[in-house]
Amino acid sequence: MDYKKVFERLWSDYIDTNPHVKKIYDLFTAEGEVVINDHIAFRTFNDASINVDVLAKVFLANGYEHKGSYTFESKHLFAKHYEHKTDLLAPRVFISELILENFSRDFQHVIKKEIASIDKKLLFSDELIYAGNLWNKPSFAVYEKLKKESEYAAWVYVFGFRANHFTVSVTDLKKYDSIEKVNSFLKQNGFIINNIDGEIKGTPEELLEQSSIKSGFIDVNFEEGVREIPSCYYEFAKRYKDKDGKLYSGFIAKSADKIFESTDFYEKQG
Ligand code: NI
Numbered sequence: 001m002d003y004k005k006v007f008e009r010l011w012s013d014y015i016d017t018n019p020h021v022k023k024i025y026d027l028f029t030a031e032g033e034v035v036i037n038d039h040i041a042f043r044t045f046n047d048a049s050i051n052v053d054v055l056a057k058v059f060l061a062n063g064y065e066h067k068g069s070y071t072f073e074s075k076h077l078f079a080k081h082y083e084h085k086t087d088l089l090a091p092r093v094f095i096s097e098l099i100l101e102n103f104s105r106d107f108q109h110v111i112k113k114e115i116a117s118i119d120k121k122l123l124f125s126d127e128l129i130y131a132g133n134l135w136n137k138p139s140f141a142v143y144e145k146l147k148k149e150s151e152y153a154a155w156v157y158v159f160g161f162r163a164n165h166f167t168v169s170v171t172d173l174k175k176y177d178s179i180e181k182v183n184s185f186l187k188q189n190g191f192i193i194n195n196i197d198g199e200i201k202g203t204p205e206e207l208l209e210q211s212s213i214k215s216g217f218i219d220v221n222f223e224e225g226v227r228e229i230p231s232c233y234y235e236f237a238k239r240y241k242d243k244d245g246k247l248y249s250g251f252i253a254k255s256a257d258k259i260f261e262s263t264d265f266y267e268k269q270g
Contacts, residue, residue: 003062003090009130010040010163014232020191020216021166021234027189028168031175038169038237039081039092042129043156046097047115049123052080055095055161058126064093070253075152075260076102081251091167094251096260098152107149110142114157133160140222143229151264158220159231164263165212170238171247179209182236186213194233194262201255207240207248210255212262233262 015022028035044050056066064082071078076099084090100108114135122128138158147154155164168182176182179200183193192214193199202209215230239248 003059003064003084003087006058006062006129007037007040007091011037011166013130013132014163014166017162017218018216018232020213021232024168024186024189024191024213024234027185028173028176033173033175036089036169036172037091038167038171038235038239039094040163040166041094041096042161043152043164044095044097044161045111045115045153045156046078046099046101047112050115050118050128050161052078052095052097054123055129056080056082056093058129059093061126063087063090067092068250070096070251070256072096072253072257072260075257076150077152077260079251079256083249092249094256098150098156103149103153107146107153110146111153111157129161131161133158135160137221137223140224140227143222147265152260154265155230155263158229163232165233165235167210167235167237170209170236177238179211179236179238183211194259196258196261201258202252204240206252206255207242208250208252208255209238209240210252210259211236212259214266215263217268228268230263230265235259235262 025035042055044055059082063084065085066080067083068081077096079096082093118134143154146157170182183199194212194214200209200211212233212235215233217228218231219226220229241247
């Protein structure tokens, strides 16, 4: 199968669930920009049945290879990034996993129980990356409980396997050719930029600058009824050339660390 089909399906699910990201995509195209996708990201737990290596399988089978590994100590995360072996236009894939052993016994018990309830057929199928929440209807009480120890875990508990974000390649935009311009364009259009540690993560010297909107709120059907919580976000990345003239293709752990917080719960304005 062509890797493009994988991305088309992930994109279509992402914009269906998150109308706010489609609005941003449309804003850029209305400005005459061609939106190229720099990377997508998935989140999971380090359980052997659903860890990074399991989610990566479908990409490895479609021409991708492992290019980098990252550790996020304060968030208790480990991640790998993958790139297509030959097609330079193919988006990068970034997959992270939460290190469950670092959390309370109660927390681990909740997660392990949900993982054990996944239909085994799905675990060995290419469908896993599109499967969303694979366990039972989420409980808002459990979501709130997990959130106290890890916002990341609470997000995965509700949204499961899907693209957590797509990323506009600012490197390829014409008019909005800097992260500053992108951020002010988004703010003019009513979006909230994640400003934890500043609106721009990274520097030209580090060869990668990134920003992201805060996740939009969507209605989620919990056991207790419908609640609005933050879902997925859109990210923006500008890459620079290294001293050999090669565009930097990796990730900066220090920058990504704060971008993870784009899905954190926040008080909705208005
Ligand atoms: Ni990202």
